[in-house]
Amino acid sequence: MLERRPTIRDVAAHAGVGFKSVSRVINDEGHVSDALRIRIETSIAALDYRPNAAARVLRKSVTRSIGFVCPEIAEPVQSRLAQAVETVAADEGSTLTITLTHSDASRERAAIESLVSRQVDGIVLVPAGGSIRYLTRIARGVPVLLLDRLGSGLPADAVLSDNTGGAATGTARLVAAGHRRIAFVGDSDELFTQQERYDGYCAALVDAGIALDQRLVYRAIPDVRRLRQQLEFWRRSPNPPTALFSANSVATMTLLEAIGDWHQPDLVAFDDFPLADVVRGGVTVVAQDVDTMGRVGAQTLFRRLAGDGGSPITTRVSTALIERGALARSAS
Amino acid sequence: MLERRPTIRDVAAHAGVGFKSVSRVINDEGHVSDALRIRIETSIAALDYRPNAAARVLRKSVTRSIGFVCPEIAEPVQSRLAQAVETVAADEGSTLTITLTHSDASRERAAIESLVSRQVDGIVLVPAGGSIRYLTRIARGVPVLLLDRLGSGLPADAVLSDNTGGAATGTARLVAAGHRRIAFVGDSDELFTQQERYDGYCAALVDAGIALDQRLVYRAIPDVRRLRQQLEFWRRSPNPPTALFSANSVATMTLLEAIGDWHQPDLVAFDDFPLADVVRGGVTVVAQDVDTMGRVGAQTLFRRLAGDGGSPITTRVSTALIERGALARSAS
């Protein structure tokens, strides 16, 4: 038994043929007689031969692998995006290399560099935020697709949720239910999606002729203690909000925890979540179609890999309002 | 500007040195004068040179990458495992290639084969279930670590939750609260974790001198309609269960949805989940330490890569009972 992994030459020797014929067989090139092919296939099985991907890549500079770079794969939206992208990639015969950035710009840059070194055919990037100018130099020749968020400084294909439209629809639903004082709970304004959703919230208020009241806006890391204080403040204010719009799932989870027994406010949440139809008698949500985002993103990337050289396109995936609980039954 | 990516020779020519010196610099081998090193580093930056990983791998047969094979990355436990493994890998200077099997044995096999072809240094496998005998042939020479579940037919390092102990503790907590009729809700008995947790449930009943009543056991895909029927059946039975033990998060979510207004039964769930302290006034859970599992698993694998040749070890990561709601206040 050989210690090192068998090579194409070992197979050729075992089968008693030239090694190029083995190459022809493993690449399904044809021009090999049936008799020879069968002999070679037998030898391949006998030696348990498997082609060395590195040698192949070195020759062809095509890895049949794409990179997926995101802040945290444990975050539900990102893991669902990854799953959708992987599924398309697998259909295309490619594998996915996932690297996490923990929302750190230098790690993001290093991750991309490493992937380029590894000759990935393309990259799907969920940017941490901030500039991605560095891509122009580093990812020269490697197609990059931006997913879920935009980065500044570089035009590239992108697939995003209709954050603004979805948030506007959700807010408008609360307006339609008769609310005029609607509070906004979201994460820091530095986050792309949060800014877009805030814009949608504002737009819906403007549309309804409601003045924006900054005292009803919470935009910071949604931490239970701070949110509890904020709710307490609202509750005791002379003119408390009668409804809440939550701009992301973490905020929603924290909000539901912090809200305690204050059962007054109606709630609309951006992003669907497990137990949304159980908690508080059902929570109305603006659901993102995460699966479609990942799928369309991957397909767009593979179209580039297939040679599509058109100018960068941005796709917006629409959201859906899912009405639940009291809000589902109230006037629309 | 060159069209093809610059190589070590381009850098050497640009710097006016032999190309081996460039190799020495990028590999930090020393034996290069400072003057030369600086000149070379300047050229590297000027040409935007990045080493070709494939060529390197071909020479050294070390990829500094490991494979992560799991059924579905969108599943919360698996994405958290992936995150923990990636974090350790990144610390070790390795990247993670993730492949999904959708719980299909042949895809699992193909995934491993592809990773071995790509010369990954090691593999973390969350087995779909069933035999992994094939690994003996395919993954010869590539260390494999089993995570979260065992596969049959091959001794390998493994890191698992203390499923049996955790389920026993959870069940015992219900017994301590005075319950004698405790129903079990879990997924199919073909799933490794579900079988172990069922064993723990049984063990706790035996310990308490309670006879196992098969009519109180639901072991199938937790689908809302079927579960609702099951609950209805239990509710109307002459001697209904007074408490429920749920053996995985999907079952718990479905259960909470299906349970409707039947507020009687106490509930203990295996696996913590968001909103666990909100829903039904707080749900007591047996929490897995998913992060530790992934971390310990990755560390075990890297120890193998570092040359540890001892016999396979199985690590059990303990679970923690988190008491919430009524159960937290009842007799223990």
Add this chain to the structure above:
DNA sequence: GTGAAAGCGCTAACAT
């Protein structure tokens, strides 16, 4: 300290 030669395993181009 530096450089030239050889070769990792494979595929592309060219024989035969």
Add this chain to the structure above:
DNA sequence: ATGTTAGCGCTTTCAC
């Protein structure tokens, strides 16, 4: 239909 030669970009070995 089959085999031979060259070389992908790098590291290893061995000279100097």
